[in-house]
Amino acid sequence: MPGRRKCPTVATSLRRTLRAALNLAFAASLFLGTLNLLPLSTRGQTPEADTTATSGTEPPLPVGSISRPSRDVQVETNGNPINENFRRFRYNVGVTVREVYDDNINISSFQRISDTYTVIEPGIHLGFGDSAGGFNYLTFDYIASVYFFAEQTERDTVEHLIHLAAQHDFGHLVLGISQDVRILDGTNLNNLSNTTGVQANTDVGGPSRENTYTTTVNATYDLTGKLFLSGQISYAMYDYETLISSRQASANLFINYVYSPKLVIGLGATGGVNSSDGPASDETFEQMNVRANYIVSGKISLSLSTGLEFRQFGGGNSISPVYEIAGTYRPFENTAITIAGSRRTVSSASLAGQDYSDTNISLTFSQRLFSRLNLSLGVGYQNLDYLSATNGASTARNDDYFYIEPSIDLDITRYWSIGCYYLYRQDSSTLALFSFYDNQFGVRTSLTF
Numbered sequence: 001m002p003g004r005r006k007c008p009t010v011a012t013s014l015r016r017t018l019r020a021a022l023n024l025a026f027a028a029s030l031f032l033g034t035l036n037l038l039p040l041s042t043r044g045q046t047p048e049a050d051t052t053a054t055s056g057t058e059p060p061l062p063v064g065s066i067s068r069p070s071r072d073v074q075v076e077t078n079g080n081p082i083n084e085n086f087r088r089f090r091y092n093v094g095v096t097v098r099e100v101y102d103d104n105i106n107i108s109s110f111q112r113i114s115d116t117y118t119v120i121e122p123g124i125h126l127g128f129g130d131s132a133g134g135f136n137y138l139t140f141d142y143i144a145s146v147y148f149f150a151e152q153t154e155r156d157t158v159e160h161l162i163h164l165a166a167q168h169d170f171g172h173l174v175l176g177i178s179q180d181v182r183i184l185d186g187t188n189l190n191n192l193s194n195t196t197g198v199q200a201n202t203d204v205g206g207p208s209r210e211n212t213y214t215t216t217v218n219a220t221y222d223l224t225g226k227l228f229l230s231g232q233i234s235y236a237m238y239d240y241e242t243l244i245s246s247r248q249a250s251a252n253l254f255i256n257y258v259y260s261p262k263l264v265i266g267l268g269a270t271g272g273v274n275s276s277d278g279p280a281s282d283e284t285f286e287q288m289n290v291r292a293n294y295i296v297s298g299k300i301s302l303s304l305s306t307g308l309e310f311r312q313f314g315g316g317n318s319i320s321p322v323y324e325i326a327g328t329y330r331p332f333e334n335t336a337i338t339i340a341g342s343r344r345t346v347s348s349a350s351l352a353g354q355d356y357s358d359t360n361i362s363l364t365f366s367q368r369l370f371s372r373l374n375l376s377l378g379v380g381y382q383n384l385d386y387l388s389a390t391n392g393a394s395t396a397r398n399d400d401y402f403y404i405e406p407s408i409d410l411d412i413t414r415y416w417s418i419g420c421y422y423l424y425r426q427d428s429s430t431l432a433l434f435s436f437y438d439n440q441f442g443v444r445t446s447l448t449f
Contacts, residue, residue, distance in 0.1 A: 088128060088129065089126075089127070089128050090125075090126075090127040090128075091124070091125065091126050091127070092123075092124070092125040092448060092449065093122075093123070093124050093125075093448075093449055094122070094123055094124075094446060094447055094448035094449060095120065095121065095122040095123070095446070095447055096119075096120075096121040096123075096444055096445070096446040097118070097119070097120050097121070097444065097445055097446075098118070098119040098121070098196075098442050098443070098444040099116070099117075099118055099442065099443050099444075100116065100117055100118075100119065100440055100441070100442040101114070101115075101116050101440065101441045101442075102114065102115060102116075102117065102438065102439070102440045103438065103439045103440075104436060104437065104438040104439070105117075105149075105152065105155065105187070105207075106187070106206055106207060107187045107200055107205060107206060107425075107427070107436040107438055108205070108206060108436055109432065109433075109435045109436050109437075110433075113152065115149050115150055115151045115152050115155075116149075116150040116151075117147055117148060117149040117150060117155075118147075118148045118150075119145055119146065119147055119148075119195075120145075120146040120148075121143055121144065121145050121146070121195060122143070122144055123141070123142060123143040123144070124140075124141070124142050125139070125140070125141050126139065126140040126141075127139045127140075135167065135169040135174070136167065136168050136169055137165075137166065137167055138165075138166045139163075139164070139165050139166075140163070140164050141161075141162070141163040141164075141192055142160070142161065142162050142163075143160075143161045143192060143195065144158060144159070144160055144161075145158070145159040145160075145161075145190065145195055146158050147159075147186070155186075155207070157185040157186065158185075159182075159183055159184050159185055159186070159190065160181065160182070160183040161181075161182055161183075161190065161191065161192050161195075162179075162180065162181040162182075163178070163179075163180050163181075163192055164178065164179045164180075165177070165178040165179075166178075172221055172222040173219065173220070173221050173222075174219065174220045174221075175217075175218075175219050176217070176218045176219070177215075177216065177217050177218075178214075178215075178216045179213075179214070179215050179216075180212070180213070180214040181211075181212070181213055181214075182210075182211070182212040183211050184209070184210045184211070184212070185207075185208075185209045185210075186207055186208075187200060187201055187204075187206065187207050187208075188200055188201065189201050189210075194378075196405065196421065196423055196440070196442065197423060197425070197440065198362075198378060198380060198403050198405055198423065198425070200401065200403070200425055200427070200438075202382065202384060202399055202401045202427050202429075202434065203346075203348055203349055203350055203356065203384060204243060204349055204350050205350065205427070205429075205433065205434035205436070208240060208241070208242070208243060208349075209240065209241040209242070210238065210239065210240050210241075210243075210349075211237075211239040212236070212237070212238055212239070213236070213237045213239070214234065214235070214236040214237075215234065215235045215236075216232060216233070216234040217232070217233045217234075218230070218231065218232040218233075219231055219232075225258075226257060226258045227255065227256070227257055227258075228255075228256050228258075229253070229254065229255055229256070230253075230254045230256055230266070230268075231251070231252060231253045231254065232251065232252050233250075233251045234249070234250055234251075235247070235248070235249045236248045236249075238347075238349065240349050243349040243350060244276055244277050244278045244347070244348065244349045244350070244352060245276065245277045245349070246274065246275065246276035246277070246347040246349070247274070247275050247276075248272060248273070248274045248275075248347075249272055249273050250270060250271065250272030250273075251270070251271060251272065252268055252269065252270035252271075252287075252289070253268050253269060254266040254267065254268030254289070254291070255267060255268065261295075262294060262295045262296065263292065263293070263294050263295075264292065264293045265290070265291070265292045266289075266290070266291045266292070267289070267290055268289050268291075269286065269287060269288055269289065270285075270286070270287035270289060270307075271284075271285070271286045271287070272284070272285055273285075274347060276347045278347075278352040278353055279352055279353045279390055280313060280314055280347070280352075280353045280354075280355075280389040280390040281313065281314040281390065283311060283312065283313040283347075283355075283389060284311070284312050285309055285310065285311040285312070285345070286309070286310045287307050287308065287309045287310075287322055288307050288308055289305055289306070289307035289322070290305070290306060290307060291303075291304060291305035291306070291324075292304050292305075298330075299329060299330045299331060300327075300328070300329050300330075301327065301328050302325075302326075302327040303324075303325070303326045303327065304323070304324070304325050305323060305324040305325075306321070306322070306323040306324075307321070307322055307323070308320070308321060308322070309321070309322045309344075309345065311345060311355075313355070313389040313390070314389065314390040314391060316388075318345075318387060320343075320345065320357055321343060322342075322343050322344055322345075323341070323342060323343050324341070324342045325339065325340065325341045325342070325361075326338075326339070326340050327339045327340075334367060334368035334369070335366070335367050335368075336364075336365075336366045337363070337364070337365050337366075338363070338364045339361070339362070339363050339364075340361075340362050341359075341360055341361035341362065342358075342359075342360060343357065343358065343359045343360075344357075344358055345357055345358070346358050347389070348386065350434075351386065351397065353388065353389055353390035354386050354387065354388060354389055354395065354397075355386070355387055355389045356384045356385060356386045356387065356397075357383075357384070357385045357387070358382065358383075358384060359382065359383045359385070360380065360381065360382040360383070361380065361381055362378065362379065362380035362381075363378070363379050363380070364376065364377070364378045364379075365377045365378075371411075372410055372411040373408070373409075373410055373411075374408070374409045374410075374411070374417075374419070375406075375407075375408055376405075376406070376407045376408075376409075377404075377405070377406045377407075378403075378404070378405040378406075379402075379403065379404045379405075380402070380403050381400075381401070381402050382399075382400075382401040382402075383398070383399065383400055383401075384397070384398065384399040384401070385398050386398065396430060396431065397429060397430055397431045397434070398429070398430045399427055399428070399429040399430075399434060400427070400428045400429075401425070401426070401427045401428075402425065402426050402427075403423065403424065403425040403426075404423075404424050405421060405422065405423045405424075406421065406422055407419060407420065407421035407422075408420060408421075409444075415447055415448055415449055416445070416446070416447055417445065417446050417448075418443075418444070418445045418446075419443070419444050419445075419446075420441075420442060420443045420444070421440075421441075421442050421444070422439075422440065422441055422442075423438075423439070423440040423442070424437075424438070424439055424440075425437070425438050426438070
């Protein structure tokens, strides 16, 4: 097949071995350099066990979650108890090194090229205030991913993931702001919680450079002990170097009712404008939404938002459902099952004058054994259903994307772990150009302080 390489010679194997050794040495020096950037006064502090360098959130959708109810009725909306003795300043620094074999680095059905690459990922988390309790805090998260390919060296690159968030409680009024930046150069839509490639850029279907900037301002205001208002304003920009860039501004307003200490329900509306550099004209949309946060017990929590979206564009109008779901089930102390999903409309970066409805659902199972062994299994499904956003544009494309990722990690010490994972992902598209299947085998080691 085109692009398939012959079996490596002894010299090639030796070169790869030396290259991996140099990358590991570079990772160590980079990690030590990261430590040296911290003030001396912070290095001796003991970080919180649950704070990691990968904490953070994805850029929000137009329909947000309930921020918090009235202070008079204490209801958890994020499944985490308020920490009465929180540290005013917390930090985590670390680095992960991965060695990966990928049999389809271009996620292509026509140009299947296999390669081995090394990824060095230093990260840092800084936190000030009570981010766990959800009141006054300031947090910063950063991960860099440095890629070194064994054969396709022109694909060597550096990616950046940044998350900054702050919130202040004025009493009845709570204000918050967040900024997310993703500088990507590859086939994946990586985020702070996963950088192995479970979120493939199926719309583009190949390597691309994309910069994503998302700014969000949110607020809640207590009306009574049972009622509170919540709102959000967000602006997101998806900037492609060679493809179609787009921008979206949206705002929502909800009135929420604390039905019980375990259940909060809300009713609201969302509106926004979407524009792109392609031939499609600016689009407007409105949503009617209902949402609920339900804390069944200390083991089960569920957040759900659903509604209808009415969208107007140059090619006509459309009505489609929208939803967001996030849930956690902890049947035992060391066992966790999480579910997440959403449905929204997005402008296509690869097909001019088209949008697509992005429907996705994912399930993750994690189990800790013998205090040192961590087992995890993640599966996900995504459907992209394209529609014309302007007159004359074709809507013949529909994609079904699936992934499965089992992994195992062993804690050697409190700060050092090693592990391995396997990732299979496949996209079946009505346009053969975008179909692909891909296998990845990876080993990794992490240092976290």
